[in-house]
Amino acid sequence: MAHAGTTWGTLTSVTSPEAPDSAAAPPPSRTEPTAPSAEDLLLATARGEEQAFAQLYDRLSAGVHGTARAVLRDPDHAAEVTQEVMLEVWRTAARFDPTRASARTWVMTLAHRRAVDRVRAVQSQRERDQRSLDGMHHPPFDVVAEEVEDEMERARVRDCLGSLTDTQRDAVLMAYYGGHTYREVAARLTAPLPTVKSRIRDGLLRLRDCLGVPA
Template structure:
């Protein structure tokens, strides 16, 4: 399946996310995603416009770098276009839940990749690293990362897992998480902050930057 122009074009020509308005219902997103799986470019454009602000927002929160977040956003939608027919199962997740899971995984992959590259360059120097070694090491990192995230999530407290799951895997804002759990917003922020610190330590991501 060819890539749609909205994700295949150069970055400077890529469409910007529209100002988010009222969020579409899950059944509307499900219909659009089903059409995307069938190769409908118009449905893909509508799906992108309806969800890209949330994807970019989540990527930015994880990466803390808008430029990298833009790249991850484009990668996520390319993956949606290419794999929706094979990988999305409506029995397992809602469209936005699946989309946020893809975004979180790719964002964590990028954090790990950037950190690994920086560490390798610092220790060995780029002139002494063979290209074949780089490729193999990066592939190993990516294959191990998903299981490591799952293992590290198990190290969190139940309340930390709950708020991080709602915020990062269900795509809710911090305020929406607070309303859903009926707890004060500062409490939600504190739990997420503490949980993310524990996750980063478990994943071996440098938090000194």
């Protein structure tokens, strides 16, 4: 039966619309001391400077590609997502605001979002379920990085992951590298949803503090 323009049935009332958004003051300025000039390169990219973009590519593409590879596992998809992300960086560089994020965080956040978009688009729920335990193996830490700089970063992150509890670490890594929603993580770990949300948030906060990331 069709009910054109009827009510919500047993739902007796509807909730009030949420308050309209107002423009928020930008958060405090945050820049990562480890990558001071990636910001300059990104700002120059926003002005259409192809040379700067090429340098930015050299600086950040390994992180983008590694993230995509960790989440997607598939080399072809990872390369495609890398290309997509770097072109999006080129196209939308004018949106970067150095007072709000470092260039690396801006690009890496975009990279992870796109990798997760892709994994959710191309993989069935079942495949991701089967894959999810792999997230426990912390794949990026199983191999030695090609660049010394990358290996130092890897060692630093690995050390800082040691400051998380085991359950926090599992939840964070399964979500980040596995590309799983926290609901999927909760199902895999047979833990309550609020618990998993807390583990991810608290785990990231510890990681942030250990890494000395400004916040």
